[in-house]
Amino acid sequence: MxxxxxxxxxxxxxxxxxxxxxxxxxxxxxxxxxxxxxxxxxxxxxxxxxxxxSKEALFQAVVLDRLEQFAKEARGLLTAEDPGEAFFGFFTRVVQQVSRDRALCDALAETTGLGFKTNAGNDFRSATQALLTRAQAAGAVREDIDGDDLRALIAGCLAAERYSLEERHLVRVVIDGLRTSHPSCTLRNKT
Missing domain, CATH: 1.10.10.60 (Homeodomain-like)
Incomplete structure (x- = not known):
């Protein structure tokens, strides 16, 4: 309807x-x-x-609106000249923006990074997966990371941003670990 x-x-x-x-x-x-x-x-x-x-309906509408904005941004980055930097920039912006929003941070962290079973949640997952896949194809992101891992990393980074004393230090550590060019990165096949 x-x-x-x-x-x-x-x-x-x-x-x-x-x-x-x-x-x-x-x-x-x-x-x-x-x-x-x-x-x-x-x-x-x-x-x-x-x-x-209800307040819950309003809150869900706010979260879904934000997810739609993020999905739109991610889709727009799918044609970026540098897929790796587009991916890492997007990842950082999502974490920074959401971590400043107490209620949104709680909602996304509780659902392991966007568990809303909605079109907006699906669009976000699909768009971020496409951004990840493109960055991996360009050799910028390690290949043993998938969409589920990415959502878990976003949720973990949200917690790190919230409780870290040094702003964005731990997010940089995660991003360095995702890069294929980082010396500590050892690619392994997922079983």
């Missing part, structure tokens, strides 16, 4: 609510009340409830 088409003002209000929710969830996690999100968005509480019947 197709979604009903929203009027222009309803689309704008929905977008305002999503932006306000993303901002509020990033700072306060899921503890932020829906009334506060409505206030930040500059709309009434009824508008929030009309679009999102």
């Amino acid at each position: 197709d979604k009903p088409v929203l009027r222009a003002d309803a689309r704008r209000n929905r977008a305002k609510v999503l932006a306000a929710a993303e901002e509020a969830f990033a700072v306060n996690g899921l503890a932020v009340p829906l009334d506060e999100i409505a206030r930040i968005a500059g709309v009434g509480a009824g508008t929030v409830y009309r679009h999102f019947p």
Whole structure:
């Protein structure tokens, strides 16, 4: 069944609510009340409830919107001149952006890096897998890493970013370990 088409003002209000929710969830996690999100968005509480019947539904919409943005970015990088640097840059941006967002970080880490069974989650997994495969074909990323490993590494890096005292040091260590040119990299076949 197709979604009903929203009027222009309803689309704008929905977008305002999503932006306000993303901002509020990033700072306060899921503890932020829906009334506060409505206030930040500059709309009434009824508008929030009309679009999102619960805080959980709103949070899921925020996460799915972010996944769609990441998938779009990854697909755009599939034609980059340097597949390795496109992959490593994308990996770093995902970790940096998500680690600054408390609620999104929790959601993605809890699901081992994007376990949402949705079109957005599938698109993200597919786009990152294609980016990884292209970087591996170019010889930039070790061949014994697959999409499941990549999602686990993203989840691990999110935890490292959150709890590390030295900003981005551990993410650099992971990226160095993924590179085929790193001296400690020994390729092995997965069984």
